[in-house]
Amino acid sequence: xxxxxxxxSIAIVDYGLGNLFSIKNACEFSxxxxxxxxxxxxxxxxxxxxxxxxxxxxxxxxxxxxxxxxIPLRDLAxxxxxxxxxxxxxxxxxSESREFGANKGLExxxxxxxxxxxxxSLSDFKVPHxxxxxxxxxxxxxxxxxxxxxxxxxxxxxxxxxxxxxxCEPYQPEVVLSKTRYGGITFCSSFSSGNVHAFQFHPERxxxxxxxxxxxxxxxxxxxxxEEVDV
Amino acid sequence: MIRIIPRLDIKGSNxxxxxxxxxxxxxxxxxxxxxxxxxxxADELIYVDAVAxxxxxxxxxxxxxxxxxxxxxxxxxxxxxxxxxxxxxILRAGADKIFLNTEAIQRPEIIREAANAxxxxxxxxxxxxxxxxxxxxxxxTDNGRIPTGIxxxxxxxxxxxxxxxxxxxTSIDREGTGKGFDVELVRKVTDxxxxxxxxxGGAGKSEHVMDVLKNGKADAVALASILHYRAIQxxxxxxxxxxxxxxxxLQSGEGFKKVEKVTLVELKNYLAEQGFTVRxxxxxxxx
Numbered sequence: 001x002x003x004x005x006x007x008x009s010i011a012i013v014d015y016g017l018g019n020l021f022s023i024k025n026a027c028e029f030s031x032x033x034x035x036x037x038x039x040x041x042x043x044x045x046x047x048x049x050x051x052x053x054x055x056x057x058x059x060x061x062x063x064x065x066x067x068x069x070x071i072p073l074r075d076l077a078x079x080x081x082x083x084x085x086x087x088x089x090x091x092x093x094x095s096e097s098r099e100f101g102a103n104k105g106l107e108x109x110x111x112x113x114x115x116x117x118x119x120x121s122l123s124d125f126k127v128p129h130x131x132x133x134x135x136x137x138x139x140x141x142x143x144x145x146x147x148x149x150x151x152x153x154x155x156x157x158x159x160x161x162x163x164x165x166x167x168c169e170p171y172q173p174e175v176v177l178s179k180t181r182y183g184g185i186t187f188c189s190s191f192s193s194g195n196v197h198a199f200q201f202h203p204e205r206x207x208x209x210x211x212x213x214x215x216x217x218x219x220x221x222x223x224x225x226x227e228e229v230d231v
Numbered sequence: 232m233i234r235i236i237p238r239l240d241i242k243g244s245n246x247x248x249x250x251x252x253x254x255x256x257x258x259x260x261x262x263x264x265x266x267x268x269x270x271x272x273a274d275e276l277i278y279v280d281a282v283a284x285x286x287x288x289x290x291x292x293x294x295x296x297x298x299x300x301x302x303x304x305x306x307x308x309x310x311x312x313x314x315x316x317x318x319x320x321i322l323r324a325g326a327d328k329i330f331l332n333t334e335a336i337q338r339p340e341i342i343r344e345a346a347n348a349x350x351x352x353x354x355x356x357x358x359x360x361x362x363x364x365x366x367x368x369x370x371x372t373d374n375g376r377i378p379t380g381i382x383x384x385x386x387x388x389x390x391x392x393x394x395x396x397x398x399x400x401t402s403i404d405r406e407g408t409g410k411g412f413d414v415e416l417v418r419k420v421t422d423x424x425x426x427x428x429x430x431x432g433g434a435g436k437s438e439h440v441m442d443v444l445k446n447g448k449a450d451a452v453a454l455a456s457i458l459h460y461r462a463i464q465x466x467x468x469x470x471x472x473x474x475x476x477x478x479x480x481l482q483s484g485e486g487f488k489k490v491e492k493v494t495l496v497e498l499k500n501y502l503a504e505q506g507f508t509v510r511x512x513x514x515x516x517x518x
Binding site: 017019021022025026028029054055126127128130131132133159161163202204205206207208210211 | 232322351
């Protein structure tokens with residue numbers, strides 16, 4: 001019994017930015033035990049790690065460096081263990097950001113983080129992009145990727161809750177899971193590459209549709225655990 | 232996309248509703264209303280501790296903590312928050328955003344400090360204003376009780392500059408009256424700030440909501456009476472469950488004639504017909 005519980009424990013990375021408690025509540029609601037932590041040891045011990053975040057990219061990277069979490073997070077991505085980036089946490093996975101000059105990211109996913117401001121063509125759209133918006137996939141390849149990802153239970157065109165001024169542009173389009181339109185821009189609102197998953201929106205603030213992502217994560221961990229036991 | 236946000240004013244452990252922020256009637260248990268609105272597709276919720284500034288206490292924590300475990304849309308909470316520690320406590324209880332009014336007016340630097348510590352998008356500034364005879368809109372503190380002499384439009388510009396993420400703009404004159412939003416006030420603010428503005432106070436029917444979105448250019452609306460008086464019927468609130476506060480209204484079993492009672496679903500359908508994009512929960516996941 002104890003090992004099953006351990007197999008489903010989530011570490012939520014606390015580097016001083018963002019509200020981690022709604023993520024913890026969503027994990028627990030979905031049957032996942034969650035710990036808020038800034039210790040590399042806890043990250044290594046957990047079955048999956050969530051990298052959240054609200055605020056500025058450069059500031060966040062400085063905090064991660066100060067806490068000696070950059071290498072552990074890269075190791076984690078390479079280990080095959082699920083790593084989930086949310087909001088700024090998604091952006092941190094990229095190579096670099098253009099927020100207040102160029103800042104290097106965790107360089108786990110090749111690509112960059114771009115500001116809305118430079119490109120918004122419709123003046124009625126405000127930055128930050130705050131509120132609900134649709135996520136969708138563009139073609140059959142993308143649909144099959146969606147159906148095999150943490151979005152598997154989420155209906156197409158579901159609405160999710162966003163709060164951001166920057167967005168990710170992965171260099172490899174095949175990692176893109178969903179897209180979203182805002183102010184004349186189409187941006188990548190989620191991606192996945194192997195064990196690395198990321199969402200620009202907040203699944204834990206996106207009602208029942210958002211919770212389906214946490215439930216899919218719980219299912220994935222259960223399956224991973226079963227495989228381990230079978231081996 | 233516009234947002235429809237039920238506003239829950241709280242006194243002690245009860246949901247209350249007044250007129251012009253006064254004469255608070257007990258409506259029921261806030262957690263029952265919160266759950267009801269979540270199920271009906273509310274885009275966010277706002278909790279207002281209606282008496283916290285007055286008594287310097289905070290009864291919000293408990294209600295936020297309870298609801299955050301079962302409601303997964305953004306929760307904004309405020310009323311009586313005085314420093315970064317208070318803000319941190321309410322965020323730890325599960326709120327996603329906080330709002331400040333009285334403390335921000337007394338010490339505007341707290342806006343910058345809170346934005347630096349928790350991110351701009353976490354910091355909402357609540358502006359409660361009354362129109363003076365000379366046409367000026369004056370800010371009030373302590374839930375509409377204390378005049379400040381500060382011009383609300385100038386204050387809105389200033390708080391945006393200090394790093395506020397959104398403005399919750401309440402017309403005290405219209406609050407609880409059902410006479411419609413103060414569209415002029417809202418438009419004056421949306422014209423001078425680029426951050427989202429949530430219009431609050433006065434909604435008495437669906438057309439009022441459309442008016443403030445279209446002509447006031449509000450990004451979101453906070454609604455209370457128009458939703459609560461309908462929710463009371465649906466929730467079948469039992470007055471015997473309440474022992475404190477003004478429960479005469481609940482006991483009387485009467486309706487409230489100043490507002491046309493609507494549900495969130497009806498309101499969103501109406502706004503969609505009027506050409507607004509609204510969020511509807513996917514039918515297959517609403518359970």
